[in-house]
Amino acid sequence: MQLRSASTSRLLATLLVVAGGLSCGDATGPEGALAFDVPELRLDAAGTGTVVLSNRGALPVGPVELRSGAVLDAGSASVPGARLTAAPADVPTLAPGQTVTVTVGMDAGTLLQPGEYRAELIARTPDGERRLDVRVTAADLQGFEGASVRFDSGPSDVRQGDVARYVASATDSAGAALSPAAITWSVAPAGAGFVAPDGSLVAYAPGSLTVRAQVGAATAERAVTVQARGLGGQAVRVGEGSVLERHTSDLWVHGEWAYTGTWGQRARNGSIRVGDALHVWSLADPVAPVRVGTLTVDARTVNDVKVRADGQLAVLTHEGSNDGLNGVTVLDLSDPAAPQVLSRYTAGLESGVHNAWIEGDYAYLVVDGVGNGMRVLDLSDPRAPSVVASYWAGSSFLHDVYVRDGLAFLSHWNAGLVVLDVGNGIAGGSPTNPVEVSRLGALNGQTHNAWYWPDAGYVFVGEEDFSSPGYMHVVDVRDLRAPREVATFRVAGTTPHNFWLDEATGVLYLAWYENGLRALDVSGELLGDLERQGREIFGLQYDGVGFGCASADGTCTWAPQLHRGLLYLSDMNNGLVVVRPEL
Template sequence: MHGMRPFAVAGLLAATLAHGLAAQLPTATPAHRAAGQRVTEIRFEVEELIVRRGETVSLTPTLVDASGNVVEGAMALLIARGGLTPQISAATGPAVELTGDVPGSVTLVALVVVEPGQSSAFGIPGVRQLASLPVRVLDYPAASIDIAEPQHTAYTGTSIQLHGTVLTDHGGEHATATIRWGSLDPSRAVVTEGGVLSGVAPGTVTVTASTENGVSVQRSVQVVANPVRSISITPSHAETRTGDVVAFDIVARDASGGAVDDIALDLSVSGLAGTGGFVFADGTFVAEEPGAYRVLAGSGGASAAAVVEVTARPEPTDVELLDHGVRAEVATSDLWVFEGADGEDYAYTGTHAQGGGERMFVWRVTDPSNVELVDSVVVDARVVNDVKVNEDASWAIITREGASTRRNGIVVLDLADPAHPSIMGELTDSLTGGIHNVWIMGDVVYAVNDGTSAMHIIDMSDPGSPKHAGRWEIRPGDTNKSLHDVWARDGYAYLSYWDDGLVILDVGAGTHGGTPLKPTFVSSIAYPEGNTHVAWRDRDYVFLGDEIGTADGMRGFIHVIDVSDVENPVQVAKYDLPEAGAHNIWVEDETLYIAYYQGGLRIVDVSGTLRGDLYRQGREIGFFRTSPGEGEGLQPNQAMAWGPQVFKGNVFVSDMLSGLWVVKHVKPRNIAF
């Protein structure tokens, strides 16, 4: 038996990359500890340490006793949580050297080493905390400013936003520096500190851009006499509904009647009998509230206005419950509804971890008001997250995660008897980490590999014996990425790549040389919320859902991405239900169906042009809370909608807590103006 014994300080290491050094710092001796016992205060010669990135400074801690006398021979530990190198230093002499590393503010904590058992700090026995010191790490010095080319000509009487980038003397963008703008001749152009230039009189004006540390650049800007003498503005519709986008034909003309195209017009909207109208830089208008709105386009002395009258969209219509296939013992995951080879309709639902996710349930749904559980398939898994059936309903794939053997991958089901599917094959090699989602495109399956964060391409020409046919991923070799879902149609695949956003691939569209087995990159778009979870394209819009787990439950919303220029996707709208989190989606007949976790099923009209916040515009046309009663789910009175699918005019929804729901929704009648 070994009794308790104190350890000496065995090692305290600082490895400084900047110098390529690794120096062993002194260990704490009994003498250090004894001296440390007398220390009651650690003082620094500064109240704040300011160090530039890459710069090394000396810091001298003074260790004093209760009488204010300096204690010799004690050891101080200086610890900085980020920002400085080394992060941990031991001071037994007059000074330590610290190097600025990452720009920002940190706190340096100073501890003294004392006798074991006498004190502790941060869970470390044998030390006592005695001081802290604020530290500011400044970036490399700003060295230059790049001023971007303005997007519009600087006409008198117009305002344009100037843009610039501060670069450090190491070439990168400065972490904190801001630009202060100015004009050397306000009689020609006034420039705000924020960089808004307003043309006053024709001629050349020198614009200045400077930083706090004195870096300054100048640029000549030509202010041109405003040629606009008249403006016309014509709305595509003078009467519309909330959420319906009105485009304006706005033309500015000079004295000879020629169009002036490169001018920044002033666009504004005022509510004559309502609020909540928006006009965008491209001259489109949308309102969230009914009322009359006056949209104004102006420049110099010319202006024109148009009035748009906005009525409310129709109220959401009822969603009728047809039946509920209860699963109260296990969580339900994804679903797929199809017509089987026997002419009957079926819904397959996967299972999630709560209650043991080892099954796929088979429901006969030919009569959607009387769904019938007819069978299940059991596999070695703890999550069967996804279920997909191929186009002719001859085979299906279920995904596995949490297998006891840790060999997960996919399982292929033979649907010759769709009421009682049988396992006909599997593929686990290189897919051991688990498959979260799949998409079937003919004889090709795209599988989301949890482990590699790559889209694995599987040849299903012999469905009983699936074979690897390749893989595609962003940044091969870089592990810092996470793929969550894939969806494909009409030659493009849409990959939901979490914090890397949406990635679009050509998988046979004929535009970028891709094929189903050899995809090629087309474009991508990321957004600040990240967590891009699911994608679905309809017309020129991709609907993207992000999935964000918080302490208050699921959050995240639907981003609407305009891909009319597939190489330059841009976000144009969103549907953001404030109190819940988006999950899987389905789009059909210009209607978006969202399984919105706690929010149940949401049905949204996504017809026409989409701009702004579709939720606030009243585009929701139906709602069903997939909330079970007592005994009808894992949790009563709680919705956790997982996935929707429209099938033969009904909406099937899987809910994690309660199983399969079938509902009927009749759309509100459209009003034509």
């Protein structure tokens, strides 16, 4: 069987570990051999330090990835865009008794105000991980004896989760104006909110707080009253199209039809079925999907299916095919109830295709494996498609692609988020000549999926981390050449999967595996920890907890799609679930 992509393999490995009752930190496994030489590392005044990582076991360990957890301030609020760096960042293997010295730094630019900060350095292998606490002190700026500071503007009343801006001015002992960069900002009590170096504040809880501007020993304070965000809503499960013989993967809804893929293998009633099928659903009754057909292909996972905007063409992906060719199958949807195979394209795609996107006459394909990246498939003649372009970021593997407004947003796992011009014009690119516009690597790794919202200038990026709660990262791309992280959202206990944004209302729907469906208010300007701002509208575990993903039952949400006022969810354990959001 062909190897799955690393994220699919990691999901399968995690499920097997849970089923076997082992813990991630089991000292008898290979990961138990990894050890840091100190329990805590304090970085020096320059924000650097070293630590020794060793293999104390009897077997080789690797590959080892060294990644940063979130950087937290004294109130446990994360600092958007701040990350630990590690050199080396990747170790191919550690032999028994072998050590490696890791240089650790803080990549924060001007993001850190004076104070104490902490983060975790994570040494991760395919079998587990080790974590090291890292501490750093950002010192007060010096040389401002006799300075003074005062507030010029900024509100005294704000709403929880909204961004407010404060302006202060400072003078030195001679009365000369100082640069705004001389002013440091803080909020009290610690954890009541987050204030950026430019005086932008987001409050985390209703009540009161104090915004403080400081230059040397001089301070100015403003009392702020915080009103509750006051959101309310729920989601109601209203229907289901049950699939119990196979695990369900991704979905696409178009018109009165839905299409769902299948994943891995599932044992039920004494038989084992693999993910070799695409199911076709009639939504003539929107709350009662009826399976009207199933197309089987040579695959063990049909991870993704995409339908072109005109509803006439679809692409499904192959992984683990028996013939070893994998690739993609192109479908004619002239009769949406009975997709017809037009072609199967495999050249250069033998390692498997994990995800795809169709835009016009081109399909953007995510090819499994480090070094393979993206292929652009010309579908102008869907019976004889051909590859016309390729791209790889130079490290890690590609996991997903999202194309909009002539831009391709690549979720490139540990290489981060990559933006390509594929016809936008910003860098002279086209579908046949993708040109890199920018990339943002500092996203904790495991960059899984992305949704671009051009009107707001944000990209919502998923981090699929099974060993600890993953994050949704908000990346500001109003300057496409200089993306920067501005906010995060997380749900304790497990990791997110795919997203769908209702741009008309500013509500982001997030599939969160065992934690089900989450609805998040992403209207307005975004900053800081969104889960602390009263922005989550609802969370729905519509089938209870069960035994987790890829099991007999229980919630395991793979992907949402909003269609004509209803949310259609692909659920690994249940099939196609229909939910009505009530906001």
